[in-house]
Amino acid sequence: MNERTKLFWLIVLFLGAYFIPWADPAVRQAGFEAFMMLQEYAREHVLTCLIPAFFIAGAIAVFISQAAVLKYFGAGAKKVLAYSVASISGTVLAVCSCTVLPLFAGIYTRGAGIGPATAFLYSGPAINVLAIVMTARILGWQLGLARAVGAIIFAIVTGLLMAFIFRKDDANRMAGSFHLPDEGEKGRSLTQDALFLLVMVLILVFAAFAKPGAEDAGLWKAIFASKWIITVGLLLILAWMLKAWFKKDEITSWVDATWDFVKQITPLLAIGVLAAGFLLGRPGHPALIPEHYIASLVGGNSIWANLFASVAGALMYFATLTEIPILQGLLGSGMGKGPALALLLAGPALSLPNMIVIAGVLGVKKTAVFVAIVVIMSTIAGMIYGTWLA
Helix, strand or coil: CCHHHHHHHHHHHHHHHHHCCCCCHHHHHHHHHHHHHHHHHHHHHHHHHHHHHHHHHHHHHHHCCHHHHHHHHCCCCCHHHHHHHHHCHHHCCCCCCCCHHHHHHHHHHCCCCHHHHHHHHHHHHHCCHHHHHHHHHHHCHHHHHHHHHHHHHHHHHHHHHHHHHCHHHHHHHHHCCCCCCCHHHCCCCHHHHHHHHHHHHHHHHHHCCCCCCCCCCHHHHHHHHCHHHHHHHHHHHHHHHHHHHCCHHHHHHHHHHHHHHHHHHHHHHHHHHHHHHHHHCCCCCCCCCCHHHHHHHCCCCCHHHHHHHHHHHHHCCCCCCCHHHHHHHHHHCCCCHHHHHHHHHHCCCCCHHHHHHHHHHHCHHHHHHHHHHHHHHHHHHHHHHHHHHC
């Protein structure tokens, strides 16, 4: 963080302390909700989601060669392969819009093109098999199908648009001198590196496995019941791999890279969670902007209702699967089916905390374009879906 940035945040902190009317009950409630959301995030997501994601990002930065990243995700990689891999990643990684950030930062800083990287950034939280199944069962098969098809198309189109708009920037990044490490120096095969990453991804998947509903299949319930046994087993396998396959200095480099991602992302994420809690609160707990105001603005299928649903979804923070009961309540309050799809396509992939961190990785301009693409496409998809149902 440079000196100007430090000065900016000091000024923001001072102005907030000076001008925010904490004597007002509504503002006090909003402040309370901000810290309650931060506590909820810390309890439910940091240990089981964010920390494993940081270690995976550190492993990508240290153990995966830049040549491999450039081959599959670089600006010059084959588009069919790059976007196919990026767009289906969410079927494996059932992560929220914040947990995907360290993984995105890892592949982007390692040399991935902005197109495949942002396709991965969108698909990670958006294309979640369990969430899509639950959407179909609870909110209707039409909405579940529209969400599945829309999310896959969005991931690919968003990546292609970002790659086209920022093609010159990507070309300049690729023109830089990359250090491609000698594969023979590390003493491990590509298969061993892949298995090491796979074990960490499985730790993330099982540790963060959401509690199934009463109507879910027995398989999901069985996995949830044994999630910690599986996670501990995977941790033991990971410990054995580290001891058998890695040198001490490699492990030190991995921990250092992980810590760099923690320092870069965690403060911005905390600020974003506090801001989202202050403005929107938690589901069922009012903050500065009450939920019923949002519900009253998303009835019908007008362009404004769909746009508002997209923007509200982009700003709100949804933990994995929590968007479904929230939408169920909003639909019961009169929300239109088109705006419901718009919120489903924009919400899980974006959030205010997520945007703040992306800006720290990509810069404000690229982040604004990414958010605008998602919001505009969500609005259009909502209108088309609402018209089709009508």
